Amino acid sequence: MIRALYTAASGMSAQQLNLDTIANNLANSSTVGFRQRSLQFQDMIYQNLITPGAAQSQQTVSAGLQIGLGTKSAATEIIMTQGDLNQTNNPLDLAIQGNGFFQVQRPDGTLAYTRAGNFFLNNQGTIVDAQGDELVPAITIPTTATAVTITQYGVVNATLPGQTNPSQLGQIQLATFTNQGGLESIGSNLFTATLSSGDAVLGNPGGTEGVGTLQQGYLENSNVDVVGAFVQMVLAQRAYESNSKVVTAADNMYSQVNNMIK
Numbered sequence: 001m002i003r004a005l006y007t008a009a010s011g012m013s014a015q016q017l018n019l020d021t022i023a024n025n026l027a028n029s030s031t032v033g034f035r036q037r038s039l040q041f042q043d044m045i046y047q048n049l050i051t052p053g054a055a056q057s058q059q060t061v062s063a064g065l066q067i068g069l070g071t072k073s074a075a076t077e078i079i080m081t082q083g084d085l086n087q088t089n090n091p092l093d094l095a096i097q098g099n100g101f102f103q104v105q106r107p108d109g110t111l112a113y114t115r116a117g118n119f120f121l122n123n124q125g126t127i128v129d130a131q132g133d134e135l136v137p138a139i140t141i142p143t144t145a146t147a148v149t150i151t152q153y154g155v156v157n158a159t160l161p162g163q164t165n166p167s168q169l170g171q172i173q174l175a176t177f178t179n180q181g182g183l184e185s186i187g188s189n190l191f192t193a194t195l196s197s198g199d200a201v202l203g204n205p206g207g208t209e210g211v212g213t214l215q216q217g218y219l220e221n222s223n224v225d226v227v228g229a230f231v232q233m234v235l236a237q238r239a240y241e242s243n244s245k246v247v248t249a250a251d252n253m254y255s256q257v258n259n260m261i262k
Contacts, residue, residue: 003047003067004250010070011243014041017073018236025224026233033115033189034222035078036229042074080180083115083223085215091148092119092127095220098212100174100205101191104133111136113175113200116189118219131188139170152213154205174211175200 021039028034052064085095094117096102101113112133119135122128125143127135141148145158147166154172159165177183182196193200203211 002250002254003069005247005254007068007070008243008246008250010044010072012240012247014039014071014073015236015240015243019233019240021076022229022233022236025229026226029222029224029226029229031116031189031222032118033083033220034224035080035115036222036224037076037078039076040074041071044069044072078181078183078185079223081223083221085218086221087218089217090118091150091216092121093117093217093219094119094150094172095215095218096174096205096212097215098174098205098210099176099180100203100211101176101200102129103136103173103175103200103202104129104190105136106133106190110192111200112186112190112192113183114189114191115220117214129189133190135172137170137173139172141169145169150214150216152206152215154214171204172214173202174205175202176211177201 018039018041021037025036028036046066046068048064048066050065052066080099082097085097094102096115096117101115102117104112104114106112114129116129119127119129121141122132122134125140127139127141129135139156141156141158142160144161146160148156148158149166150156150172154174156169156172157166158169160167177193177200178198179196182194182198183191184194184197186192205211206213
């Protein structure tokens with residue numbers, strides 16, 4: 001009975017983390033470029049009352065007798081499916097159709113990666129993200145430039161005063177990773193590379209297989225499936241309630257045993 005209490009408590013704890021994950025997904029259902037997460041579970045250590053295959057009474061036990069001791073949260077998997085594209089007509093809004101990430105430089109000089117393509121110009125005309133982190137490679141657009149266009153291959157063009165033909169101002173590069181699920185989320189729509197993700201592989205949009213192409217005037221919506229998240233929330237709630245009932249039942253049984261002893 002004591003074992004049942006701790007086993008059910010592990011299930012309640014795991015479902016609480018599951019609900020926390022679902023809540024974060026729903027909270028970011030409107031966040032540009034957000035990637036939803038799914039909590040993965042593992043069963044915990046087993047207590048062997050009779051080990052499978054053990055010799056007993058000159059016979060080999062075929063099945064054994066094992067008691068599970070609950071569950072635990074193993075990992076939060078990042079779901080990297082493509083989000084829907086939303087047309088904004090803003091020339092500095094960019095959406096990636098493919099597996100690539102924009103590369104930005106943080107204030108401490110480190111690099112971070114994002115799917116959020118809502119870019120702006122800082123006071124020097126350099127393209128930055130919502131936090132002011134510069135796009136890498138850096139691209140500066142003169143204040144006098146007109147008709148800024150960004151091709152699907154990442155080429156930034158603009159018409160300058162006194163010129164008839166557009167001038168090329170820079171080339172946007174995208175980063176890909178061997179294991180995208182190994183990226184570390186640091187907030188503000190940013191990821192950083194880890195030993196699990198591997199180093200970033202840079203390439204021009206449309207040039208490297210899998211990197212993808214750019215769509216100017218569009219933003220990628222969050223890939224959260226709101227209806228599916230609500231279903232998962234109900235399932236997590238039911239699982240939590242089931243484990244809490246096991247705790248209540250085990251406590252009642254333990255109380256009855258105590259009363260018998262008295």
